[in-house]
Structures are given as structure tokens and as C-alpha cells.
Amino acid sequence: MDEVAADTMAIIAKRLPADKHNLSMTDRLEDLGIDSFSAVEMIFDLEEKFDVQIPFNSNDNRTDLLTVGDIVAAIKKLVGRP
Amino acid sequence: MAERVVVTGCGVVSAIGHTFPSFWSNLVQGVCGIAEATVLSTDQLTQKIVAEVKDFKPQTHFDERQLASLDRVAQFAVLAAREALEHSGLSFEGGLSERTATIIGTGVGGQNTQDDNYKRLYREGAKRLHPLTIPKLMVNAPASQVSMHCGLRGPAFAVASACASATHAIGLAFQLVRSGAVTCAVTGGADACLTFGTMKGWEAMRVMAPDTCRPFSRERKGLVIGEGAAAVVLESLEHARRRSAEILGEIVGFGMSSDAHDLTSPDVGGMARAIEGALGDAALSPEDIQYINAHGTGTAANDEVETHAIKRTFGSHAARLAISSNKSMLGHALGAAGALELVATLMSIRKAVAPPTINYLGPDPTCDLDCVPNEARPLAIDAALSNSFAFGGLNAVLAVKRV
Numbered sequence: 001m002d003e004v005a006a007d008t009m010a011i012i013a014k015r016l017p018a019d020k021h022n023l024s025m026t027d028r029l030e031d032l033g034i035d036s037f038s039a040v041e042m043i044f045d046l047e048e049k050f051d052v053q054i055p056f057n058s059n060d061n062r063t064d065l066l067t068v069g070d071i072v073a074a075i076k077k078l079v080g081r082p
Numbered sequence: 083m084a085e086r087v088v089v090t091g092c093g094v095v096s097a098i099g100h101t102f103p104s105f106w107s108n109l110v111q112g113v114c115g116i117a118e119a120t121v122l123s124t125d126q127l128t129q130k131i132v133a134e135v136k137d138f139k140p141q142t143h144f145d146e147r148q149l150a151s152l153d154r155v156a157q158f159a160v161l162a163a164r165e166a167l168e169h170s171g172l173s174f175e176g177g178l179s180e181r182t183a184t185i186i187g188t189g190v191g192g193q194n195t196q197d198d199n200y201k202r203l204y205r206e207g208a209k210r211l212h213p214l215t216i217p218k219l220m221v222n223a224p225a226s227q228v229s230m231h232c233g234l235r236g237p238a239f240a241v242a243s244a245c246a247s248a249t250h251a252i253g254l255a256f257q258l259v260r261s262g263a264v265t266c267a268v269t270g271g272a273d274a275c276l277t278f279g280t281m282k283g284w285e286a287m288r289v290m291a292p293d294t295c296r297p298f299s300r301e302r303k304g305l306v307i308g309e310g311a312a313a314v315v316l317e318s319l320e321h322a323r324r325r326s327a328e329i330l331g332e333i334v335g336f337g338m339s340s341d342a343h344d345l346t347s348p349d350v351g352g353m354a355r356a357i358e359g360a361l362g363d364a365a366l367s368p369e370d371i372q373y374i375n376a377h378g379t380g381t382a383a384n385d386e387v388e389t390h391a392i393k394r395t396f397g398s399h400a401a402r403l404a405i406s407s408n409k410s411m412l413g414h415a416l417g418a419a420g421a422l423e424l425v426a427t428l429m430s431i432r433k434a435v436a437p438p439t440i441n442y443l444g445p446d447p448t449c450d451l452d453c454v455p456n457e458a459r460p461l462a463i464d465a466a467l468s469n470s471f472a473f474g475g476l477n478a479v480l481a482v483k484r485v
Contacts, residue, residue, distance in 0.1 A: 036383070037346045040288045058288045059304040059382040 004050075004081055005072045011045045012068055025069035032068075046071070052078040087259045088322050088485060089330045091170025091315035092425045093162035093270075097133035097308050097412050102165055105312075105422075106429050110458045112440045114411050116294050116306050121276050129290040132276050133308030133413025151214050152227060153192030158311035158418070159224035159272035160231045167232055167268060170315035171327060174233060183264045184229040184238035185255045186313075187247030187271035189417035190280070191240075192219035197277035224272045228313070236264050242417070245377070247271050249420030249470035249478035252314065253336035256480070259316050266321065270421035272311035281307065287346070289381055295414075296441040297378035297407035298385045298449040305379045308413025312421035314428075319485075331428040332485045334465070335364025341475030348384050348471055353391035356477035357467065361395070364481040366465055368396045371403065371481075373436055373466040375427040376453070378407025379414055386448040388469065393451070404436040404461055406454040411440055420470040424480055427468045431484050436461045 001009075012029075013021040015038050023032075029039065036058040043056050054074065056065070065071060092102045097115025099105035108115075115133040124130035140149055140157050152160070163184075174182070195218040202208040217223060222240035229238040237258065241251040248271025255269035284290055284307055291304035322329055337359020341352035361368065377388055385407075393400045408426050415422055430436055435458050442455035465483045472478075 035347065037287075037344075040286075043288075044286065056288055057290075057292070057303060059291070059302065061382075 004076055004079060007049060008072045008075045009068060011049060012042060012071060015042050023068050027068045028066055046075060050075055050079050084260050085262055086319035087256050087316055087333045088319050089314050089428055090317055090322050090327045091166040093165030093169065093313045094422065094425055095135055095158045095161050096310040096422055097135055109408060109411060109426055109437045110435055112438045112457065114440055116413055119276060122278055127281055128285055129292055131306055133306055134276055135310055151218060153195045153218045153223060154274040155188060155192055155272050156224045156227040158274055159186055160227050162270060162311040162313040163228040163232055163268050166313040166315045172266065172315060178265060179233055179235045181265040182234045182236045183255055183258050183267040184225050184234045185241060185251045185267060185269045186225040186228055187241040187251035187417050188221055188224050189244050189247050189273050190275050191221035192223055193275035193277050193280050195219040197279045228268060232268060234268055243476040244472035244474055245416055245419055246470035246472035246476050246478040247417035249480055252421060252424055253478055253480060255316050256333045256336055259318055266315065266317040268313055268315055270311065270313035271418040273415055273417035274309045276307065276309055291380060294441050295380040295410050296443060297380045297410050297439050298453040299442045300444045300446040302380050304381050306413040308415040310415045310418045310422060312418060312425050314424065329485045331431055332483045333480060334483045335360045335481035337363055337479045339477045343475055346473055348387040349475060350387050350390045350394060352475055352477050353388060353471055354394045356479045357391060357395045360467060360479040360481040366481060368399050370465050371467060372463045373430055373461060374403055374405045375423045375468040376405050376407045377469045377471045378409055380409060389449045389451055400451055404454050405451050406437055406439045408437060424468045427466050427482050431463045431466055431482060434460060434462050
């Protein structure tokens with residue numbers, strides 16, 4: 001796994017209890033128990049870490065950021081290292 | 083014996099009118115107070131729309147010396163209180179001012195003062211701040227200023243419970259008058275936090291709508307921050323009748339609860355307990371209510387959970403209720419919201435009309451109650467509720483009746 005993916009997954013894992021830290025790309029955030037405000041905190045951490053802006057409104061019914069893999073792909077696109 | 087508590091005066095400073103009559107007239111006509119901000123620079127904001135008190139000129143209401151000690155939030159509070167007192171026709175001879183409480187809710191107090199002074203200090207490297215910085219920004223400044231400007235010498239304090247501040251304030255004032263501890267009260271709420279610092283804070287929560295506020299509607303995208311103030315004069319029915327005052331409505335119940343659950347996510351149980359508390363306190367049954375002035379912030383979560391809470395409390399009667407959100411026009415005036423909405427609720431009963439929920443695009447299956455979409459509706463109302471549910475899980479509901 002590359003560095004961006006590893007750092008992104010570590011930030012996602014921070015929102016979860018210790019026994020759920022072993023993430024896979026297909027895990028859905030909802031199934032992991034990340035609710036909308038937890039997601040807002042996670043996105044703040046990602047923006048700070050990678051110095052990017054992630055458009056995100058917790059009222060939107062998003063279909064493009066559902067899984068761990070979606071988040072990793074979005075970050076890679078934003079930092080320009082696909 | 084408990085006193086009956088009536089409202090004899092209203093005052094408003096809002097995004098859709100600087101006075102009580104203009105506020106009500108615009109509210110019923112569905113005038114939207116939401117637009118791009120002019121009171122602050124929007125260059126560095128992702129969400130540029132707010133519901134500000136437009137074209138507000140403090141110099142027309144206060145002299146220079148008074149303004150030196152008044153943050154915008156206190157200016158709003160004093161103007162609303164002055165208008166409410168004038169409307170009530172109360173005069174304070176014979177010691178009545180000592181038996182009149184001043185209870186003003188505010189979410190955050192003097193944010194303009196705080197923002198301006200921090201900017202001077204941290205960005206511009208100022209060596210000193212204005213001596214009135216602290217007394218202007220303190221959260222009780224609006225209550226203190228109302229008490230001083232209006233000469234009210236009874237119990238006076240601020241109530242802070244974020245978006246429920248005004249409703250908690252009015253509820254406490256109601257209890258003081260009902261118990262006989264005071265004869266009258268000037269109460270309500272004020273907030274004025276359209277500053278760069280607070281807007282960046284709201285931006286970080288990612289709950290603000292980029293377009294407008296559409297409570298209970300499909301495609302709603304969140305809340306819009308507003309500002310303003312509203313005040314009401316409460317007094318015992320006996321006192322109001324003795325001086326032949328015009329009675330605008332009766333406050334009959336107050337319910338409060340805490341979710342003890344989550345800092346930001348709303349909770350069906352907490353909301354429902356506050357609603358049931360207000361009904362119980364008023365000795366009303368669910369079927370006695372025709373109208374609810376909803377908290378209705380326009381966020382995905384609030385409107386869905388509030389719908390659930392109303393259904394849980396009202397059962398099959400929920401489908402017969404009219405439920406509208408003034409925030410579609412006023413934005414979320416935070417600590418002022420509950421007072422603006424109580425004034426609207428009183429007038430809805432008095433004028434037999436439910437104000438609309440504007441900006442409504444169509445039904446959302448999770449919000450399937452009648453939210454009076456887009457146009458006001460004539461409606462005979464004997465009893466109504468005004469809901470306020472705050473971040474921090476603090477819930478407050480007032481029950482109001484025709485006299």
C-alpha cells in the first residue's frame with residue numbers, strides 16, 4: 001500500500017474502536033459506524049493532513065464517498081498522486 | 083394559587099422587518115430574508131448566504147455614547163424590548179419595575195465585539211483593547227442592557243442554550259410570573275454572530291446550505307445562519323385585566339428535556355419528552371393542538387427527527403396538524419429564534435393563519451407531515467406549540483393558547 005492510502009486509512013481508523021482498525025478498501029463507512037458528524041471530523045483531519053479542500057455537506061445524500069476505497073481515491077485525486 | 087400568564091406586548095428586529103408589525107406582515111406573505119451577506123466579507127467563506135438584519139442603522143436608535151457600550155446583539159435586544167414595552171402600554175409607577183423580570187436568551191453574546199478585538203490583537207498587533215470590550219461581549223450584556231435601558235429592576239439574567247436560548251428564557255419568565263415571584267417579565271432572545279470567526283466555525287460543521295433554507299423539503303441542504311431579536315412582555319392575567327391591557331395570547335405550558343446523548347445529533351426521545359412536558363404542564367391533550375411552529379432548521383437530521391418526535395407524541399393526530407418553519411424566511415437566528423417563533427405562534431393564533439414554510443420543492447418521505455408549503459393558510463387555532471431544540475441536546479417547548 002502506498003503512503004497516501006496508508007495515511008488516509010489511519011485517519012479513518014482513528015474514528016473507530018481499536019478492534020476495527022484493520023480496514024479494507026471495500027468497507028462501507030456506514031457499516032463501520034461512522035455517522036455524519038464523525039465523518040465531518042474525519043474530513044477535517046484529512047484536509048489538515050494533506051492540505052486539500054474536500055467539498056462535503058453533511059446534508060447531502062452522497063453516493064460517491066461510501067467506502068474506505070472511495071475516500072482513498074478522492075484523496076489521491078486531490079493530492080495529484082493517483 | 084398559580085397565576086395565569088398572558089402576553090401583552092411584542093417587539094422584533096429580524097431579517098424580514100425591523101419592527102413587530104413589519105415582521106408579521108412579511109412572515110405571512112412568505113418574504114424570504116435570506117441573501118448574500120453584506121455585513122461581512124464573503125471572500126473567504128464557502129457559504130455566502132445569511133439572513134441578516136438588512137440596512138440596520140444603529141445611529142438612528144442610539145446616541146454615540148450609548149453605542150460605545152452596545153454590541154450589535156445588545157442593540158437588537160434593547161430595540162425589541164423597547165418596542166414590546168411600548169406595545170404593552172405598561173408604566174412602572176408604584177414599584178412595578180422591581181416586580182418585573184428581565185430574562186434574555188442568547189447563544190453566544192457579543193461576537194462582533196470579540197471578533198473585532200481579537201483581530202486587532204492577534205492580526206494587527208494592537209497593544210491595548212477598548213475598556214468596554216468585556217462588558218460588551220459578556221453573554222449577559224443583552225439582559226443587562228435591556229434592564230438598564232428600560233429601567234427594569236427585578237430579577238435579571240441571561241439564559242444560554244444555543245438554539246433554544248430564547249425558549250428557555252421565555253419558559254423561565256413564564257414560570258416566575260405563574261408562581262407570583264414577579265408580576266411582569268420582559269423576555270426573549272437575541273443573537274448577532276455574523277462574523278468571520280463564527281461563520282468559519284459554522285462552515286467547519288458542514289451543516290450550512292449553499293442555496294437557501296428549505297425545511298422539511300426534498301433536496302434541503304442545511305441551515306442558514308441568521309440574526310435578530312424578539313421580546314415579549316409577560317404579565318399575570320389579573321394584572322393585565324386590571325389595567326385593561328390588550329391581551330395577545332396566553333402561555334399555558336413549558337416543557338424541557340435533555341437528550342444526554344450526542345453533542346450535535348438530534349434525538350427523538352429528547353424532543354418528544356419536551357413536547358409531552360409542555361402539553362402536560364398546560365393540561366392539554368394532543369388533540370387540543372392545531373398548529374406547531376417547528377424548530378425546522380432545514381438540516382437533513384433535524385427535520386426528519388422532529389417529524390418522528392411529533393408523530394411519537396401526537397399519534398394519528400399528527401397528520402391533522404399544520405407544522406411550519408419560520409427559518410425558511412428568517413434563517414436560524416440561534417439564540418433569538420425561539421422568541422421570533424413565539425411571536426409568530428402568538429400571532430398565528432390571534433390572526434387565524436399558519437405562516438408558510440417557503441422554499442419548499444416537494445415532499446421528502448421522511449418528513450411526511452403538513453408543513454404548510456410555500457403559502458400561508460387560514461387556520462382556526464385554539465392552541466399551538468413552539469419547538470426549540472439546541473445543539474448539546476437541550477430541548478424546550480412552549481404551549482400557547484387563545485385567551
